[in-house]
Amino acid sequence: MSQQTIKFVVTTSTELEISVKEFIVAKRQEGLADGSIAKYEFYLGGFVTWCHDRGLDSLAGLGRVALREWGAGLHGPRARATVRLITSIIRSFLAWCYEERMIDEDLATALKLPKVKIREQRTLTADEFLALLRTCDDDLYGVRDAAIISLMVDSGLRVSELCGLRLASLSFEPVYQAVVISKGGDEEPVYFGAATAELLRAWLDVRPGWSPDDTVFVALGGNTPGHAMTRSGILVLLKKRCFEAGIPPASPHALRRTFACLADEAGASTRKIQEWGRWSDIKMVERYTQGLKAGRLYGKFSPADHAKKQ
Secondary structure, three states: OOOOOOOOOOOOOOHHHHHHHHHHHHHHHHOOOHHHHHHHHHHHHHHHHHHHHOOOOOHHHOOHHHHHHHHHHHOOOOOHHHHHHHHHHHHHHHHHHHHOOOOOOOHHHHOOOOOOOOOOOOOOOHHHHHHHHHOOOOOHHHHHHHHHHHHHHHHOOOHHHHHOOEHHHEEOOOOOEEEEEOOOOOEEEEEOOHHHHHHHHHHHHHOOOOOOOOEOOEOOOOOOOOOEOOHHHHHHHHHHHHHHHOOOOOOHHHHHHHHHHHHHHOOOOHHHHHHHHOOOOHHHHHHHOHHHHHHHOHHHOOHHHHHHOO
16 A cells, blocks of 8 residues: 655644644545545645645634635636545545544535536447457457457456456356456456357467466566556557557546446446446446437437327
8 A cells, every 4th residue: 555645845744734644544544545545645735735825734724714715726727627626625624624523613515516517438339349349350469359358348347457357266157257356455246248258268268378477368568478467558459459440549448438338228227237337326327328318329219200200
């Protein structure tokens, strides 16, 4: 686990700085992911610096007017989504201080989260997914890449989970599944179908036996042949395959969104998609399938065409 520390411009520890450090420790104890911890440290560090520059070094010195002034200053060059993220982090800190009785008033309510319009995010259609698979020949690279693409779309794997997938975690009986280490550090099962199982078996049959790594997917060239594939390696793979397929670029996370969309198109309930994709909030499924609601399937149902048939 990362042991990053917050760097402030102040040379002595103020009450506010100490409180922030205690809050970070509490978030670590809750099991917050390292990436999230880094964001908390960075933005809380900026908040403490802003307060210090205005002589607000104690919790008692914070007030609703000052907090709103800080919040107003976030707008400008920053995207609204970034402003919302920063504001939510500071709100979380203030709410924690209130719960811990460090302050007598719930100052988190002084900060309102800006509304952010959720943009349609890139997902692949079924035709694009199949086009990607068709670019994969019967050579070693093609067999590996087909298994990667199919598994990610079929199971909703995150790229970090794919890269860390171990040979011993794969199971083909009695069900097709793999056990992955989630971003929260827990072991979780994911499932795939017969078509993906066939592609996985084909890859395992030709996977280099000289590989010193026990991960399912290993690099075949570059600086670390035989070792676990990395996030950048998967990015390069997808960029190449998308170009060959003649479709717009897609990131590894776009394949996770594709899993949700294709499951929705196949008739799976939102609750089932949430369970299979391992999302804690069902709203994430609605967000990931936004491509469907934004018109991806509009051609299959036209209100005007329907009316004319009556």
